[in-house]
Amino acid sequence: MKDMLEIRWHARAGQGAKTASYLLAETAMEAGKYIQAFPEYGPERTGAPMKAYTRISDKPIRIHSQIYNPDVVVVLDKTLIGKVNVLEGLPSDGIIIVNTTQPPEEIREQLGISDRKIYTVDATGIALETIGRPIPNTPMLGALIRVVPIISLDEVLNQFRKKFEGRFKPEVIEGNLQAIKRAYEEVKGE
Amino acid sequence: MKTQIKRIAIEGNEAAALAFKQVNPDVVAAYPITPSTEVVQKFSEYVANGEVDTEFVPVESEHSAMSACIGAAAAGARVMTATASQGLALMWEMLYIASALRLPIVMSVSNRALSAPINIHGDHSDAMGARDSGWIQIFSENVQEIYDNIFQAVKIAEHPDVRLPVMVGYDGFITSHSEEMIEILEDDVVRNFIGKYKPKYTLLDVDNPIAVGPLALTDSYFEFKVAQAYALENSLPIIKQVGKEYGDLTGRYYDVIERYRTEGAEYIIVAMSSTVGTAREVVDTLREKGLPVGLLKIRVFRPFPTEDIINALKDAKVIGILDRSMVPGSFGGPLYHEITSAFYHYEKRPIAQAYVYGLGGRDITTQHIEKVFEELIDIGKKGKPNPLTYIGVRE
Amino acid sequence: MAINLREIALKEEKLVSGHRLCAGCGASIIVRMVLNAIDEPVVVANATGCLEVATTIFPFNAWNVPWIHSAFENAAATIAGVEAAYKALKRKGEIDREIRFISFAGDGGTYDIGLQALSGAIERGHRAVFICYNNEAYMNTGIQRSGATPRGAFTTTSPAGKAIPGKPQKRKNLTEMMVANGAKYVAQASPSHWRDLMEKVKKAVNTDGPAFLNIYSTCPRGWRTPDNSAISIARLAVETGVWPLYEVENGKYKINYKPPKGFKPVEEFLKVQGRFAHLLKPENAHILEEFKKDIEEEWKRLLSMEEATNK
Amino acid sequence: MKLPGWKELVNIGPIVPAQTSKEYKTGDWRTFRPEIDYSKCTTCLFCWLFCPDSAVKFDGQKVYIDYDYCKGCGVCAAECPVKAITMKEEEK
Numbered sequence: 001m002k003d004m005l006e007i008r009w010h011a012r013a014g015q016g017a018k019t020a021s022y023l024l025a026e027t028a029m030e031a032g033k034y035i036q037a038f039p040e041y042g043p044e045r046t047g048a049p050m051k052a053y054t055r056i057s058d059k060p061i062r063i064h065s066q067i068y069n070p071d072v073v074v075v076l077d078k079t080l081i082g083k084v085n086v087l088e089g090l091p092s093d094g095i096i097i098v099n100t101t102q103p104p105e106e107i108r109e110q111l112g113i114s115d116r117k118i119y120t121v122d123a124t125g126i127a128l129e130t131i132g133r134p135i136p137n138t139p140m141l142g143a144l145i146r147v148v149p150i151i152s153l154d155e156v157l158n159q160f161r162k163k164f165e166g167r168f169k170p171e172v173i174e175g176n177l178q179a180i181k182r183a184y185e186e187v188k189g190e
Numbered sequence: 191m192k193t194q195i196k197r198i199a200i201e202g203n204e205a206a207a208l209a210f211k212q213v214n215p216d217v218v219a220a221y222p223i224t225p226s227t228e229v230v231q232k233f234s235e236y237v238a239n240g241e242v243d244t245e246f247v248p249v250e251s252e253h254s255a256m257s258a259c260i261g262a263a264a265a266g267a268r269v270m271t272a273t274a275s276q277g278l279a280l281m282w283e284m285l286y287i288a289s290a291l292r293l294p295i296v297m298s299v300s301n302r303a304l305s306a307p308i309n310i311h312g313d314h315s316d317a318m319g320a321r322d323s324g325w326i327q328i329f330s331e332n333v334q335e336i337y338d339n340i341f342q343a344v345k346i347a348e349h350p351d352v353r354l355p356v357m358v359g360y361d362g363f364i365t366s367h368s369e370e371m372i373e374i375l376e377d378d379v380v381r382n383f384i385g386k387y388k389p390k391y392t393l394l395d396v397d398n399p400i401a402v403g404p405l406a407l408t409d410s411y412f413e414f415k416v417a418q419a420y421a422l423e424n425s426l427p428i429i430k431q432v433g434k435e436y437g438d439l440t441g442r443y444y445d446v447i448e449r450y451r452t453e454g455a456e457y458i459i460v461a462m463s464s465t466v467g468t469a470r471e472v473v474d475t476l477r478e479k480g481l482p483v484g485l486l487k488i489r490v491f492r493p494f495p496t497e498d499i500i501n502a503l504k505d506a507k508v509i510g511i512l513d514r515s516m517v518p519g520s521f522g523g524p525l526y527h528e529i530t531s532a533f534y535h536y537e538k539r540p541i542a543q544a545y546v547y548g549l550g551g552r553d554i555t556t557q558h559i560e561k562v563f564e565e566l567i568d569i570g571k572k573g574k575p576n577p578l579t580y581i582g583v584r585e
Numbered sequence: 586m587a588i589n590l591r592e593i594a595l596k597e598e599k600l601v602s603g604h605r606l607c608a609g610c611g612a613s614i615i616v617r618m619v620l621n622a623i624d625e626p627v628v629v630a631n632a633t634g635c636l637e638v639a640t641t642i643f644p645f646n647a648w649n650v651p652w653i654h655s656a657f658e659n660a661a662a663t664i665a666g667v668e669a670a671y672k673a674l675k676r677k678g679e680i681d682r683e684i685r686f687i688s689f690a691g692d693g694g695t696y697d698i699g700l701q702a703l704s705g706a707i708e709r710g711h712r713a714v715f716i717c718y719n720n721e722a723y724m725n726t727g728i729q730r731s732g733a734t735p736r737g738a739f740t741t742t743s744p745a746g747k748a749i750p751g752k753p754q755k756r757k758n759l760t761e762m763m764v765a766n767g768a769k770y771v772a773q774a775s776p777s778h779w780r781d782l783m784e785k786v787k788k789a790v791n792t793d794g795p796a797f798l799n800i801y802s803t804c805p806r807g808w809r810t811p812d813n814s815a816i817s818i819a820r821l822a823v824e825t826g827v828w829p830l831y832e833v834e835n836g837k838y839k840i841n842y843k844p845p846k847g848f849k850p851v852e853e854f855l856k857v858q859g860r861f862a863h864l865l866k867p868e869n870a871h872i873l874e875e876f877k878k879d880i881e882e883e884w885k886r887l888l889s890m891e892e893a894t895n896k
Numbered sequence: 897m898k899l900p901g902w903k904e905l906v907n908i909g910p911i912v913p914a915q916t917s918k919e920y921k922t923g924d925w926r927t928f929r930p931e932i933d934y935s936k937c938t939t940c941l942f943c944w945l946f947c948p949d950s951a952v953k954f955d956g957q958k959v960y961i962d963y964d965y966c967k968g969c970g971v972c973a974a975e976c977p978v979k980a981i982t983m984k985e986e987e988k
Binding site: 590591594595598600601602603604605606608609610611612613614617618640641642643644645646647648649650776779805811812813814815816817 | 897899900910912913914915916917918919920921922925926939940941944945946947948949950951954956962964965967968969970971973974975983
């Protein structure tokens with residue numbers, strides 16, 4: 001692997017991709033990594049397709065340009081496929097993780113690709129069952145750290161609790177922790 | 191003395207707000223504007239939660255923001271504010287007055303393009319529009335530097351031999367909305383570093399009334415302006431001294447410029463703010479390939495560190511000067527003009543190539559910068575520069 | 586709150602001699618009256634204008650109170666900053682004096698270019714007295730029309746031409762705007778009615794919040810009147826109904842001057858001023874009628890507001 | 897008053913102490929001169945109150961004009977309720 005892991009998050013504004021990208025960065029930082037996370041800003045409002053980025057490295061991160069060749073693409077909303085080029089710049093050994101009820105094979109078919117690694121998880125379903133709202137960001141984070149084990153599940157859970165304690169009700173925090181855990185367990189690759 | 195290191199992940203604007211909080215100024219008068227809004231927003235939270243002793247004045251415009259800052263600073267308060275772009279432009283009139291009245295106001299500026307067309311993203315047009323306003327201008331490469339520069343700005347501004355306002359710039363969105371890891375200081379360390387503010391005069395000394403801002407006619411305006419210009423020029427060694435003191439405290443030393451791998455470099459790129467970080471990557475890559483390339487970061491644009499820059503560049507063969515703003519109708523950006531003018535009287539000087547890039551937040555990548563170095567090498571062979579070159583614009 | 590001139594006249598002057606306002610200027614009379622009415626120490630912010638320019642020509646300073654000028658449109662924002670600093674420093678125990686804050690601006694710096702800053706400062710509730718010395722045009726730059734210039738008046742940008750004889754529009758009712766803006770104490774005053782003016786100043790500085798005073802300020806040069814007319818014309822303005830004296834305290838209107846025998850004919854006010862000379866010509870009778878109608882309407886409105894708010 | 901050179905201003909902005917305008921005598925702007933007839937004066941102080949130039953003084957007993965500063969506008973004479981002040985042409 002190269003020095004730096006670069007991740008691109010695809011979502012609709014309001015689905016929490018920025019939060020997930022930051023949470024991942026913060027957890028990685030707690031684990032001793034250097035980090036950078038930033039969303040792509042525009043005048044778009046809730047519902048519009050958006051992107052967020054995370055960089056994680058063992059060395060200080062100095063680069064300030066956007067990410068053009070991510071190692072991992074995380075798609076928080078399956079309906080974006082076909083509308084947004086989620087594969088843009090993703091190299092042939094890149095990883096794509098999609099929030100969907102469909103198995104990876106079907107997604108591969110839809111994307112029309114033979115290379116790259118594809119993973120899927122029903123993050124929205126998990127979120128509805130655990131948090132009670134269709135917010136797929138935290139389960140997708142759980143799936144991501146399973147596929148790319150840069151940080152441990154416990155580290156993510158602890159960081160989530162730390163970041164949101166006092167800001168969210170205990171049951172919301174608990175729901176999110178459950179969501180992360182379940183997605184971590186349920187993510188499927190080909 | 192090294193203090194205990196505490197690391198946090200934080201966005202640029204929030205780092206600025208955190209620094210404001212730790213300074214705990216007497217007055218903050220500010221108006222929100224993208225991409226600086228979070229500074230004001232976050233600071234309002236500190237005020238609402240009683241975490242600062244500051245009198246927060248949520249003014250109705252940036253013009254009034256700077257006006258209220260001027261009133262408060264003249265009343266002897268430690269004063270801070272934040273803005274960007276159109277907000278800075280609306281303050282333009284008051285910027286000159288703040289500096290001429292010698293008021294040590296500290297302002298964070300999330301540098302953003304100027305309208306029209308309206309654009310919310312990062313470039314240096316706003317700051318360069320204010321370059322002649324008599325403020326000290328410091329630019330930050332990353333989130334850590336925003337945080338560090340604000341404390342230094344307070345100390346520089348209030349230094350008895352300076353007493354001038356300071357703006358701390360950083361790239362809108364690119365740095366203002368980027369979460370990075372920074373090392374932060376304890377509150378008491380900050381307060382010891384900046385010290386207690388002792389104003390030279392105050393409107394609130396009602397037993398010794400003064401008039402601040404009288405009319406100065408043909409017989410005295412000139413003297414005031416020369417005195418002010420001298421004070422600004424004279425702040426350069428103080429900025430260096432404060433940067434060193436800050437380094438002794440934190441291990442992070444600051445100078446007015448930073449040379450990155452310029453030793454033996456024949457081709458040097460000159461840049462400011464976040465682009466410097468990206469350029470470092472390219473310099474490292476090319477150096478590994480054996481190419482004699484280097485990078486000069488301009489941290490302080492006002493006062494212009496002429497001598498430092500000349501010394502850093504005079505042995506290069508070709509320099510590429512990267513401006514993130516333009517001077518329409520002229521042959522280069524502001525940085526290009528100043529650097530080439532500075533070399534005018536020197537026999538030995540590099541060939542200088544003017545670049546304008548990144549307007550309205552247009553991304554600059556390592557590939558762009560690699561291409562610049564390729565061009566500089568070509569220019570070296572040719573012996574003369576190309577016309578002003580725009581990076582990453584469609585023809 | 587009795588005003589004793591003998592006592593006040595023995596106190597130190599707050600605006601001293603040697604300033605370079607015109608002979609007979611109404612503004613400096615007003616400033617002296619205002620500052621003489623206040624017992625507490627004050628800090629003054631001054632908008633760009635005649636008063637500012639003529640009182641602080643470096644190295645000369647006619648003020649005997651702390652004073653700041655920064656620009657034209659922002660006296661209210663500037664004094665807001667001073668007041669904020671005072672509050673912060675007082676809270677921190679750095680200062681223990683009771684200090685009052687005043688901004689002086691002309692009608693340009695109040696009605697027009699300074700309106701936004703003034704409105705914001707009042708909305709935020711700064712404890713300061715915002716004073717307009719209202720000479721009904723931009724005098725500092727040479728008598729140009731402002732939003733305060735009355736209908737029909739000559740100014741250098743509303744000249745009395747054949748096609749358009751003077752300013753076509755009536756003045757904006759800034760005093761009412763300040764009431765609507767939420768100033769806690771609002772008043773119109775005239776230096777001719779000095780006791781009324783000084784009492785209003787006392788009320789204004791003792792108001793725990795923003796107060797606004799609109800004070801009629803004769804400009805002999807701009808109004809084309811004799812040098813000795815500052816007070817007599819201001820008095821005529823009150824006695825003809827051109828400048829009603831009233832105050833609004835906690836939403837209650839009080840008219841401070843009601844002529845026992847009715848208002849004097851407005852011609853008495855107009856005929857002594859060169860700026861209105863053309864209004865008395867037969868061909869401009871229709872403008873004179875409108876001028877009178879403006880006065881009548883405002884007076885009726887004030888009477889009804891007084892009645893409505895004092896039930 | 898001696899005007900400062902720039903070197904004197906390096907550590908101070910445009911700031912002036914109070915009351916320095918007293919060094920600027922505006923009395924020579926005057927073409928008419930107010931004179932008080934003390935036989936008529938009631939010391940009502942209106943002349944003091946209405947003077948735009950703070951040039952009417954009160955010493956606790958009587959009012960007097962400070963001709964160093966009086967610009968001769970005549971407001972005092974116009975407003976004197978007992979006509980105790982007359983404006984007389986200055987003799988140059």
